[in-house]
Amino acid sequence: MALHNRFEIKDPSLAGVGKQRIEWAYREMPVVKLIRERFSAEKPLKGIRISACLHITTETANLALTLKEAGADLILCASNPLSTQDDVAAALVDDGIPTNAINGEDETTYYKHINTALDNKPQLTVDDGADLVTTLHTKRSDLIGNVIGGTEETTTGVVRLRSLEKAGKLRYPIIAVNDAQTKYLFDNRYGTGQSTIDGITRATNILWAGKKVVICGYGWCGHGIALRAKGLGSQVIVTEVEPVRALEAIMDGYQVMPLLEAARVGDIFVTTTGNKNVIDKVHFQAMKDGAILANSGHFNVEINIPALESLSHSKRRIRAFVDEYTLDDGRHLYLLGEGRLVNLAAAEGHPASVMDMSFANQALCLEYLTKSRGSLGSRVYPVPEEIDKQVARLKLQAMGIDIDSLTPEQREYLTSWEKGT
Numbered sequence: 110m111a112l113h114n115r116f117e118i119k120d121p122s123l124a125g126v127g128k129q130r131i132e133w134a135y136r137e138m139p140v141v142k143l144i145r146e147r148f149s150a151e152k153p154l155k156g157i158r159i160s161a162c163l164h165i166t167t168e169t170a171n172l173a174l175t176l177k178e179a180g181a182d183l184i185l186c187a188s189n190p191l192s193t194q195d196d197v198a199a200a201l202v203d204d205g206i207p208t209n210a211i212n213g214e215d216e217t218t219y220y221k222h223i224n225t226a227l228d229n230k231p232q233l234t235v236d237d238g239a240d241l242v243t244t245l246h247t248k249r250s251d252l253i254g255n256v257i258g259g260t261e262e263t264t265t266g267v268v269r270l271r272s273l274e275k276a277g278k279l280r281y282p283i284i285a286v287n288d289a290q291t292k293y294l295f296d297n298r299y300g301t302g303q304s305t306i307d308g309i310t311r312a313t314n315i316l317w318a319g320k321k322v323v324i325c326g327y328g329w330c331g332h333g334i335a336l337r338a339k340g341l342g343s344q345v346i347v348t349e350v351e352p353v354r355a356l357e358a359i360m361d362g363y364q365v366m367p368l369l370e371a372a373r374v375g376d377i378f379v380t381t382t383g384n385k386n387v388i389d390k391v392h393f394q395a396m397k398d399g400a401i402l403a404n405s406g407h408f409n410v411e412i413n414i415p416a417l418e419s420l421s422h423s424k425r426r427i428r429a430f431v432d433e434y435t436l437d438d439g440r441h442l443y444l445l446g447e448g449r450l451v452n453l454a455a456a457e458g459h460p461a462s463v464m465d466m467s468f469a470n471q472a473l474c475l476e477y478l479t480k481s482r483g484s485l486g487s488r489v490y491p492v493p494e495e496i497d498k499q500v501a502r503l504k505l506q507a508m509g510i511d512i513d514s515l516t517p518e519q520r521e522y523l524t525s526w527e528k529g530t
C-alpha cells in the first residue's frame with residue numbers, strides 16, 4: 110500500500126524540527142543504538158508487518174526507526190491523543206514510516222487511527238494501554254489469524270490484558286514489557302521521579318526546599334518522586350494503604366500518616382497510586398490555602414476534580430498548566446495540568462535515557478516473538494530473563510562500567526544444596 114494512503118498527521122512541514130529532536134534523544138539511547146546496529150546487519154524482522162500504538166515522541170521515533178532498520182513493515186498510531194508531538198509525527202512520515210497521530214485528536218479520530226494501523230494486517234502488535242489489542246480482539250477480530258504476538262508497554266495495559274487472558278479471550282501471546290526489571294525499576298522510579306518534579310517546577314516555578322510534599326502511593330513512581338523531592342530539600346510525607354510499603358517509606362526516612370492528616374499540613378500533593386478519587390472532598394476541605402495538587406499516576410482520576418469543582422465558586426487559569434480554584438470559604442487550591450499526568454502535560458515525560466531501556470526491551474521482545482513463532486500459547490508472558498539481563502548489560506556497557514563475575518567456586522557454592530556453613 111502506498112505511504113500516502115496510510116498516514117494522517119498535523120503538518121508535514123514540521124519534519125525538520127522533529128528530526129533534530131529525534132537525533133537529540135538518540136544521543137541518550139545507546140542501548141537502542143547498539144540494537145539498531147545489529148538489526149541493521151541481521152534484519153531479524155524482515156518483511157514482518159507491525160502495528161504499533163505508542164506515545165508519538167522522540168524516543169518512540171527512535172524505536173520505530175530501529176524496527177524499520179530491522180526490515181519491518183511498520184505503521185504507527187498514537188496511544189494517547191494528548192501526548193503526540195506533531196513534529197515527530199511529521200519526521201516519521203518523512204522517513205517513510207506511516208504515522209497516524211495528531212495532537213489533541215478527538216476520540217473518533219483516535220480510533221480511526223488505530224483502525225488505520227490495523228489495516229496493515231499486523232503480524233506483531235506493540236501497545237501502550239491495550240487500546241489497539243482490544244480493538245483487534247473485538248471489532249477487527251477477522252485479522253487475528255495473522256498475528257504472531259505482541260508487546261505491552263504499561264501497567265494499565267498489562268492489567269487489561271491479564272483480564273482478557275483470565276476471561277479465556279486472549280487470542281495470541283503478549284509480552285508484558287512493563288514488568289521487566291529494566292523497565293519498571295528505572296522508567297517508573299527514575300523517569301517518573303525526575304519528570305514529575307520537572308513538570309511541577311515548570312508549571313509553578315516553586316522552590317522545593319522547605320516545602321512539605323505529600324506523596325500518595327509509595328510504589329515505584331512514588332519512590333522516585335519522594336527521593337527527588339527529598340534531594341531538593343523538601344520534607345516528604347507518604348500516604349499508603351499497603352502496610353509493607355508504608356513501613357518501607359518510614360525506614361527510607363519519610364513521615365507516614367493518613368491523607369486526612371497530611372492534608373492539613375501539605376504544600377504540594379502528588380498522587381501516584383493507579384487508583385481513583387485518592388484526593389477527595391474531605392481532603393480539599395482540610396487543605397491549607399495555596400496548596401498545589403498534581404497527579405502523576407493514572408489518567409485524570411486520582412484527584413476528584415468534580416468534588417473540587419463542587420466546593421469552588423470560581424476557577425481561573427492563572428498560569429499555563431495551573432488552574433486556581435477559589436473555594437466557597439475563600440481558600441485557593443491550585444490544580445496542575447487539569448489533573449492529568451503532570452510529567453507529560455507540563456514537561457516532556459520520561460527522559461530518553463530511561464526510555465532507552467524500555468524500548469530496548471520492546472525491540473528485543475519483538476525479535477524474540479518472531480523467532481518463537483508457533484511455540485508460545487495465548488498468554489501474557491513476562492519478558493524473558495535473558496533479555497532483561499541483556500538490556501542491563503548493554504546499558505552498563507554503554508556507560509563504560511564493568512562489574513565482577515562469579516568465580517566457578519562461587520557459582521557452585523550458590524547453586525549447590527550440599528554446601529553448608
Ligand SMILES: NC(=O)c1ccc[n+]([C@@H]2O[C@H](COP(=O)([O-])OP(=O)(O)OC[C@H]3O[C@@H](n4cnc5c(N)ncnc54)[C@H](O)[C@@H]3O)[C@@H](O)[C@H]2O)c1
Nearest residue numbers: 264326328329330348349350351381382383384405406407
Ligand atoms: N507519570 C508517568 O509517566 C507514569 C509512569 C509509569 C507509571 N505510571 C502510573 O503510575 C501509577 C503508579 O505506578 P507504580 O508503578 O508506582 O505502581 P505500584 O502499583 O507499584 O504503586 C502504587 C501504590 O499506590 C498505593 N495505593 C493504592 N491506592 C492508594 C490510596 N488510596 N492511597 C494511598 N496509596 C494507595 C498502592 O498500595 C501501591 O503501593 C500507575 O497508574 C502507573 O500506570 C505513570
